[in-house]
Amino acid sequence: MIGHRQRRVILLAAALLFAGACNSAEAPPGDSVRVIQVRDGDTVVVELAGRNENVRLLGVDTPEMNYKTGEPEPFALEATLFVREKVEGRSVVLTPDPLNQDRDHYGRLLRYVLLENGDLLNLELIRNGYGFAFLEFPLSNRERLVEAEIEARNAGRGLWAESRIRKIQYDEAVLFEGLAVAARGTIVAARTINTKADGRISFLNFHTDYKRYLTVVIKEADFRRFGGDPADRYRGETVTVTGRVREHRGRLQIQAVDPGQIATGG
DSSP: OOOHHHHHHHHHHHHHHHHHHSSSSOOOOOEEEEEEEEEETTEEEEEETTEEEEEEETTEEOOOOOTTTTOOOTTHHHHHHHHHHHHTTSEEEEEOOTTSOSBOTTSOEEEEEEOTTSOBHHHHHHHTTSSEEOOSSOOTTHHHHHHHHHHHHHHTOGGGOTTTSEEEEGGGGGGGTTSEEEEEEEOOEEEEEEETTTEEEEEEESSSOTTTSOEEEEEGGGHHHHTSOHHHHHTTOEEEEEEEOEEETTEEEEEOOSGGGEEEOO
16 A cells, blocks of 8 residues: 555656656646645645645636535536545645746636646546636646547537537527537638737637627637638638637637637538
């Protein structure tokens, strides 16, 4: 049976291997901690340096439990139970991302969570369909997170099960914020612009009033999968886009990371 000291050594070794696998600057070594509570699928409480710290998992977004209202979002409980089974009462290693900040605006630590068996909890949540890749901020493990979501979606796991994906018209998206949908419409306008934070971004608009209606967003980091500029590829096409509806700066979006999300014609 593995003792506490041996388990700690294994976890720290896994953290160092994970840091070396990052795609950019070398990540700092992680902290070995005990998880004392799981709040939901992407937030846990750990004991660190004699105090309790809230930890927000990097690169993944799971449905909200909404404890105040008592009305969890669809699949929130499943995601929470998955994380409880993996980490509650157990030792893990927390690893920061060299491209991201240390804490979010709520004061939570932003971390990758390495399990005792060496798996990355952030990836396992996405790969098993309990959460979506959250790519709003720079991440050294972005590609791994994206590939995990593509795998889950192609396999129809969890949130991506066919029975859970609502088939809607693009102008109904406001009713399904936070959920995975298959939204249909014609791309009436498409453009690609340069930004400081994310390089080029393509915006595929279902309506000329793009501030009020759903837009498909594709970042330059994913252009290679589309074989070039997505704006040129989809302009004027009738499409069905599968993805999560999210609000960003007051506008509804689906972020596409793979052409498998966008079916044309029909």
